[in-house]
Amino acid sequence: MPSSPATPSANAGRHRGRRAPSATRRIATRASAAGATLALPVIGATATSAFAEESTYTVQSGDTLSTIAMEQDVEGGWTALYEANKSVIGDDPNLISPGEELTLDTASADSGTSTQTTTTTQVSTEPSAVMPVSGGxxxxxxxxxxxxxxxxxxxxxxxxxxxxxxxxxxxxxxxxxxxxxxxxxxxxxxxxxxxxxxxxxxxxxxxxxxxxxxxxxxxxxxxxxxxxxxxxxxxxxxxxxxxxxxxxxxxxxxxxxxxxx
Missing domain, CATH: 2.70.70.10 (Glucose Permease (Domain IIA))
Structure with missing residues (x-):
């Protein structure tokens, strides 16, 4: 909408605020192989720790991959999030269901699949969108x-x-x-x-x-x-x-x- 219109009409400026994140959204931690669940961050953890952690997100009603990626600051955006969770979501990124556990660790997911194909590594490095106008x-x-x-x-x-x-x-x-x-x-x-x-x-x-x-x-x-x-x-x-x-x-x-x- 314009930055400084004349007196707005009753029909003008149909705008609204940000969709507030659901109060029930949560970040969880995946249990280690030893069966322990740890809170992030782990103070004093080392690279050789037996308790390797991976942050996850529980899908809530009304979520989309795009909003999850933005609100949780996922590296690589929604496309990287989808590639990291394709085995859970399936072939259609639109079809995510409440209760599904998604990993937010896209960097770890990329490294785990890099020996198979190069497709997933391109997700976070190649822009998949353009500006709607140029020179504005x-x-x-x-x-x-x-x-x-x-x-x-x-x-x-x-x-x-x-x-x-x-x-x-x-x-x-x-x-x-x-x-x-x-x-x-x-x-x-x-x-x-x-x-x-x-x-x-x-x-x-x-x-x-x-x-x-x-x-x-x-x-x-x-x-x-x-x-x-x-x-x-x-x-x-x-x-x-x-x-x-x-x-x-x-x-x-x-x-x-x-x-x-």
Whole structure:
């Protein structure tokens, strides 16, 4: 959304705060071969200790791999988390179930599989996403506060760019919305393999259709100034569902994919 719009309309600035981590989320420690469970950190532990530990996470209702990776600061982001837990999750990274125990030690998982293939080592070194626009000036950031938005909080990241700037799919996915959305103007929404959704708003032109599959870097639209704005810019938002009210930090999300924002 814009950083300094005129008096907002009742329909304008449909923004909301960060999805609070569930109070039931927890970090556990995996029991050693001797049957003991130790709390982290272990004071005085040595490399030869018999109690090798590995931090784990218990999946809660509403979790996605992306949000887990961000909230637990997983090295390599959600893709590394998925590769480290593929034997638990299965072939579809969208299908994680409450109660599943996931390892957060992606570095250890990589070293254990490096003799088989080189695929997993590429996860944490090769960015799998792109910036949605190039050459833009960051304006209103995620959770910026003020009277510019009806809820008092901004839910995405804005970049000031001229009308007609190419807007790219940040990550591979499938288009689930392409059209008008009130104060957001013309927008495109893409569903991704991590279970999250990226949204691109205030567009002047849409170049994709619902159901279309896109790759990271594909042109999906042109930036504009449609909807509730005071100037041309791209509003980039990431949600855990396609519904309004489930936004997460889009900059942290991009960094989880290896993008230097």
């Amino acid at each position: 000036t960051p304006t209103a950031g995620y959770e910026a506060s003020g009277s510019n938005w009806s809820t008092g909080v901004h839910t995405g990241q804005d970049w000031s760019v001229p009308v007609g700037t190419t807007v790219k799919a940040a990550v591979d996915g499938k288009v689930v919305k392409a059209g008008w959305d009130g104060s957001f103007g013309y927008e495109v929404m893409i569903e991704h393999a991590d279970g999250d959704y990226s949204m691109y708003a205030h567009l002047s032109q849409i170049d994709v259709s619902v159901g279309q599959t896109v790759d990271a870097g594909d042109r999906i639209a042109l930036s504009g100034a449609t909807g509730n704005v005071t100037g041309p810019h791209l509003h980039f938002e990431v949600r855990t569902t396609p519904e309004w009210g489930t936004a997460i930090d889009p900059v942290a999300w991009l960094r989880g994919y290896g993008v230097d924002v």
